[in-house]
Amino acid sequence: MGKPTGFMDYDRKLSLEVKPKDRIKNFNEFHIPLPKEERKIQGARCMDCGVPFCQSGVILSGMTSGCPLNNLIPEWNDLLYNDNMSQALNRLFKTNNFPEFTGRVCPAPCEPACTCNVTTDPVAIKENELGIIEYGYEAGYVKAEPPKVRTGKKIAVIGSGPSGLAAADQLNKRGHFVTVFERSDRIGGLLMYGIPNMKLEKHIIDRKINLMKEEGITFITGADVGKNYNAAKIKKEYDCVILACGASNPRDIKVSGRDAKGIYFAVDYLKGVTKSLLDSEFEDGACISAKGKKVLVIGGGDTGNDCVGTSIRQGAKSVVQLEMMPKLPESRSEDNPWPEWPKVCKTDYGQEEAIAVFGDDPRVYQSTVKEFIADKGGKLIKAKIIKLQNRYNEEAKRYQIEEIQGSEYEIEVDLVFIAAGFLGTENYIAKAFGVALNARTNVQTKEGNYQTSVENVFVTGDMHRGQSLVVWAIREGREAAKAVDTHLMGYSNLE
Template sequence: MGKPTGFLDYKREESEALPPKERIKDFHEFHKPLTYEKQSIQGARCMDCGVPFCQYGCNIMGMTSGCPLNNLIPEWNDLVYHGNYEQAYFRLHKTSNFPEFTSRVCPALCEKACTNGVYSDPVSTKENERAIIEYAYEHGIAKARPPKVRTGKKVAVIGSGPSGLAVADQLNQRGHLVTVYERHDKVGGLLRYGIPNMKLEKGIIDRKVKVMEDEGITFVTNADAGHSLKAADLTKKYDAVVLCCGASHPRDINAPGRDAKGIYFAVDFLTSTTKALNANAVPEGDYISAKGRDVIVIGGGDTGNDCVGTCMRHGAKSVTQLEMMPAPPVQRTALNSWPEWPKVLKTDYGQEEAIAVFGHDPRIYQTTVKEYKKDKKGNLHSVVLVSLEAKKDPKTGRLNMTPIEGSEKEVPCQLVLIAAGFLGSEKYVTDAFKVELDKRTNVAGKDGSHATSVNKVFTAGDMHTGQSLVVKAIAEGRKCAREVDEFLMGYSNL
């Protein structure tokens, strides 16, 4: 695939990013894509390696290697190389419902498993994907294609995040009548309110939702299953119900003073900013603002980085990001060889912006909050940090990060954002549908399937697997849709 010597003839070229100090002036996406002609040259770098781990999508040593959607990457890279973007779109769409999302927010597991990456730079698969989908929209190819035959079967999908949208898209194309219920005011779930605009502008979501509506899917917003919507009514009205409500129960960081004003969960903070941007001009007091504040972000993952980037755009006085674990190595170790996911240090866009503005990396490793301190009015004014060290538990043999006595340090802080991950599905939803849970409070599937313990109720995405990536949620939704289709029809051609 591609040009046989392309990986030798051409160097990897990526879209140009605006300088950090320039891009923090607004919340727009900040990469300038290559021209289609230049992107085609990048397609030429795909080397027909014989064993394309880029599309493998299975676990190696507990980490996913390659695309969980099993995208036919060498095939559409070849089509990009030849400038045939229309056929590349149809090839891509065979396995991927939402390349407009994954080409923006996915960490590119495909590229980390690219054979070119063993000794050189991997193929720019993620940007090739973005070029394909944007070409398709520009040229009217990614248009609505309603199913020609309807089955008469009705399906309710609860939640409009990536897994819910994937379930809905697949089942609608099969001919079932699909209604998606979303508890927020707009469709998208964490795509809309958990991922900031500079990574995924919300018009990209609206564009795809409009196509899905034109294809016959019904979206109902401000509809909260378990509260405003009764589970019994849904299971009675529909032939199948699919729960795709996410793992939206956030992990807390409890310490003395936790009740101080100025401590928020990361998604609440990001949601607040997105809603303010939706409303165009919202008074500062009507959203959680980091302007002029010393901010502590607890958590070193993607959501923590998104908080850092958002705070930079607010105009924070200072931003510090805490990570309990040690800093990863700069390069792969011998125990982390290709094609495993590389467990190496990554400096993301938010951290780049903090470095540009403040002159240093905002991350502090092996550190956590020991105490939140508040003033007489209950407002947060500082936090006490403590350093951590790894100690082996003599009973279990596990390494635990334990506080180092005497390492405490008090720092000014008026805003804490907790980005420490999620603990599973929300109780009121699972209680309403009376579905069984696993030990991690995720909705359990029968015998490894997506069917729950309740007849005709299914589950997919983070609600089923626990917190994960957008691309994995889409893959989950596709697999679940096939099971629902088999349940409804006795067989499936999905």
């Protein structure tokens, strides 16, 4: 423990943010980091609890509590406070391959589990993590470290999202030859094209990928395995294959008028915007634009919020965001005690920006689209909204969402983004490798295992567990790497 009374002596303090009306002028990250000395003080607030719930990574009441990577949070907070930055970085890398990513995009389930929540505010764990890794880059502590010995084993990783990259990084450290196949034109998967630039600037990804290349990992872009790349050839040429293609099937909204012009999946919208930004600073005009449009976002999660923030930056005339669930309370209810994930209302950056620009929170709770209405040319002009309620179904013995009859109303809409989640593995990839799927359309494995139904073919990440957090994807990648290493070598020294 850096300072036994730190949590009493110092208040929680976070990085500053560029004001909403200023930050929407560009797609840059908008957090202003604390100076190193102030960050050290935040490290002093960590109590080194006898039971550090922050690093537990367990499921309580169906929700994640604590860090799924079991990050050694009290250790590196103490080292941060004592200005032992190189050792803090070593302890951080022991469990997390990509703290520069999680320090930016993770929802930080560690912080609600922090014991400080019992009487005060939690330790600024996420920002301390980011402070350590960024200082590591600045000071030259983070550098390429190729393995000194190679095993001669070859492994193909299909997909370069967080799980695929984590698996590749671990297996390369072990001395195996690793090739990562990515169907897009840039490496990063979800990190590159699923998360907007203002949350994760893409040079941060490139910086890490360049280090991984120096360490010996091969990356092949434009390789859509199962389409323009032969899966059978890959299985023949490599000792093992890891499928890390994500849960890429977007959930659709099947209502009347769905074929109207102006309705898009959120993932396609966000990818197009980021690609146009990176390719030409939007000069190519290749992405969907919300400029001057009345935008409707269907879905209240992170992706929906990203659509709100992105459309505002493009100059949307108005933004409405539909959420099927009721508005959560402002503070924990009695049946949602610490250290469970707090089921409370959160106003994210996109909603903050909408409030600043339009004067109102864009979210409309317990509502969904009943019908899309188009003009004679097929262009979307309106959406019919219907209100919802939770009602207990005696036959099913559970609460179900039902429409409230007669509650329909219409709003004018030019552009719709469907951010209703993802359904699972894309069929063509599963068929290309011949792997079996389970009832949730994830690749089937035995409980706690990463071996698929096909010999020498493993799976990891969202393709294995379903849509989840980046931090879970990294954990899955690490565990899959250990499974592959054990399969090839008979044992593994990977953690």
